Amino acid sequence: MLESDLILYREDNERVMEIIDRLYEDTTARLVVLVDKSGQQIAVKGDTEEFDTTSLASLTAGNVAATDGLAQLLGEREFTILFHEGERDNIHISVVAQRIILVVIFDDNSSLGLVRLRVRRATVQLEKVFRMILDPPHGTTPAATENPALEITDEDINRLFGG
Amino acid sequence: MTFINYAAQEINCKIVYYGPGLGGKTTSLQYIHNRTLPSARGKLISLATETDRTLFFDFLPLDLGSIRGFRVRFHLYTVPGQVFYDASRKLILRGADGVVFVADSQPERFDANLESVRNLEINLRAHGFDLRTMPYVLQLNKRDLPRAMPVEELTNRLRYKDEPVFETVATKGTGVFTALKDVSRQVLGNLRRGAA
Numbered sequence: 001m002l003e004s005d006l007i008l009y010r011e012d013n014e015r016v017m018e019i020i021d022r023l024y025e026d027t028t029a030r031l032v033v034l035v036d037k038s039g040q041q042i043a044v045k046g047d048t049e050e051f052d053t054t055s056l057a058s059l060t061a062g063n064v065a066a067t068d069g070l071a072q073l074l075g076e077r078e079f080t081i082l083f084h085e086g087e088r089d090n091i092h093i094s095v096v097a098q099r100i101i102l103v104v105i106f107d108d109n110s111s112l113g114l115v116r117l118r119v120r121r122a123t124v125q126l127e128k129v130f131r132m133i134l135d136p137p138h139g140t141t142p143a144a145t146e147n148p149a150l151e152i153t154d155e156d157i158n159r160l161f162g163g
Numbered sequence: 164m165t166f167i168n169y170a171a172q173e174i175n176c177k178i179v180y181y182g183p184g185l186g187g188k189t190t191s192l193q194y195i196h197n198r199t200l201p202s203a204r205g206k207l208i209s210l211a212t213e214t215d216r217t218l219f220f221d222f223l224p225l226d227l228g229s230i231r232g233f234r235v236r237f238h239l240y241t242v243p244g245q246v247f248y249d250a251s252r253k254l255i256l257r258g259a260d261g262v263v264f265v266a267d268s269q270p271e272r273f274d275a276n277l278e279s280v281r282n283l284e285i286n287l288r289a290h291g292f293d294l295r296t297m298p299y300v301l302q303l304n305k306r307d308l309p310r311a312m313p314v315e316e317l318t319n320r321l322r323y324k325d326e327p328v329f330e331t332v333a334t335k336g337t338g339v340f341t342a343l344k345d346v347s348r349q350v351l352g353n354l355r356r357g358a359a
Contacts, residue, residue, distance in 0.1 A: 008168045062220060
């Protein structure tokens, strides 16, 4: 199925960040990241200095994609949760609204039980928000004229490549 | 799938390098990585086997600069070229905004090129994409090899539509940036048309 472009307006971003901030606080996580299944990082909260979040987003999406492939092989619709346990850090990965990946990295200051509990609540909230973002009711998005893509000129594109 | 974030003022696009095994996809990305300012690129990630064959994908994030106050970022991916990694190739095409097909100019690899173009078409269709309307360039690689097939013959037989064709030598970087620029232009042009 063809996926539409993902456009996150300021108001959407505020709603998403509110949920992510709360999850980050409630779980005492080191990092919370939202990633699109194609590998694009959507939102992040936490120690962004220590983690290369762009690489993290891409690898997580690859991980989820491979797991989706495994699910199909087994006749499952999807495996909704992935968990990687390390000596210091752990990664909890879950899928929201079938298209968005929620990643929580945590250490000994938190626990898997707490993360699972809080992720479940955040997932319900995020699903509501992303349903609106991915399929907005007619007339609720800002005017199309605000889309920066509309203003791109040939000169702008040429300038990106130095001529 | 382009991702536009108004709060972060970013436009993010995804380009996939496709083609037969050992054709020069990873080498193209490595050249782009080596020749881009550290401030404009992220880490090059390669999920490869011990013998340096791509197992899952290579990934390189590039920051191209700003348009109208929005940072323009391109995420470049390669697919594993070996035939039996088809499931992985299909996964990586998810959300692609444009494709660079890296063909191997050696005559003994011609059938592999042809098979890979067909495979690309099928895998794109599985994601709802149509190669006929998608930003796409054909990169004829290994032009420095003495036995390289003539450009005209390769173009005639591998070209899928009227896509631009570029002669490249990925090991030296010849033509690699030109091909990337062209597909990026097409992607941004598509984005503009889509917004209109």
